[in-house]
Amino acid sequence: MDRIITVEGVKKTIFGSGSIKRLGEECKALGAKRAIIIADKALAGTTIVTDSLEALKSASIEVIPYFEVLPEPAPSLADAAAAIASKEAADCVVGIGGGSTMDVAKAAAVLTKNPGSATDYIGLGLVKNPGLPSVMVPTTAGTGSEVTFTAVFTMRESKSKGGINSPYLYPSLAILDPELTLSLPPYPTAYTGMDALTHAIESYTSLQAHFLSETQSLSAIELISGNLRGAVYDGSNMIYREGMLKGSYQAGLGLAMAGVGAVHALAYPLGALFNIPHGIANATLLPFVMAYNYPGNTEKFAMIAQALGEGIDGLSMREAASKAASAVAQLSKDIGIPASLKELQIPVEAIPEMAQGAMKVARPLANNPRPVTVDSAAEIYRLAFKG
Ligand SMILES: [Fe+2]
Incomplete structure (x- = not known):
């Protein structure tokens, strides 16, 4: 170290x-x-x-x-x-x-x-x-x-x-x-849970991550991916609720130690310009930012894919890493998260302004495992718009 x-x-x-x-x-x-x-x-x-x-x-x-x-x-x-x-x-x-x-x-x-x-x-x-x-x-x-x-x-x-x-x-x-x-309805359970998953994944892959934060973040990914569907569909089941609260707590510890990344930076303009709640903005953008980020740290994204329950035996590191984003997209779909910015009724013409806004969120961007420019931010928004 x-x-x-x-x-x-x-x-x-x-x-x-x-x-x-x-x-x-x-x-x-x-x-x-x-x-x-x-x-x-x-x-x-x-x-x-x-x-x-x-x-x-x-x-x-x-x-x-x-x-x-x-x-x-x-x-x-x-x-x-x-x-x-x-x-x-x-x-x-x-x-x-x-x-x-x-x-x-x-x-x-x-x-x-x-x-x-x-x-x-x-x-x-x-x-x-x-x-x-x-x-x-x-x-x-x-x-x-x-x-x-x-x-x-x-x-x-x-x-x-x-x-x-x-x-x-x-x-x-x-x-x-x-x-x-226990009384939180399914949709807020879904998008707040995805915010926690975003904290876990972004803190795990943050350039500020270290041996203490990484163990919290990776455990959080496992807990959240293992319990979020259950918490959404069977909300009165304490096992899922307890698993999610442990996961969000550990994700919070990871975030407190290592910070977040480009998902949070790109989510901020959605909240500031269009009043999209933080959890929904993060949840919608997460798979697209992961698809952009995984070449920045294939080893960690392969670990994320595994923590999300994907089989990675026999795959190259790059192939394993690429499964992380699709696993998150599937989880989002299963729990009713909007699949695109279009579904959130974000106008495509706003992308240049959003990309400029995201670049001002400097600390999370500095943590991101792959550099983000105003052009790459706009490209991520464009892909997220289409879904
Ligand atoms: Fe957050």
């Missing part, structure tokens, strides 16, 4: 069915007396939130609700949550939901201790002070936000997306309770 590796991450993880019941005592252990609970409106009335509130109240923790999160959140939502947290003297932030909610919660936690707005901190390493203790409770097996140092926002005025990236965003605690994912 020719480089020095540093690993940071979420401080504590609790995994298991029924672990949400520990929310109150764990917040108390973090010193909490008044916790702001961040969720979206749809989740607010569900037993997931009412059980969480109950767990906090039974630990004598006062609850400040903020149930205003919207998909692909604007930075103003984090500003608003932080303002309420400060006004109400909250001493802990709890985010319950998918990636959008956890990103708002992570940002709000640091904004209570750093002046200005979330937009001031979009970039890498701009947050100066640690925030309030934060607890993340994912209700989808997808984003991995509960273990990463990133909070992504959509700036609709400038039609762009960007992330706050700072070690201060690592949560104090992640509680992963697979029971909370």
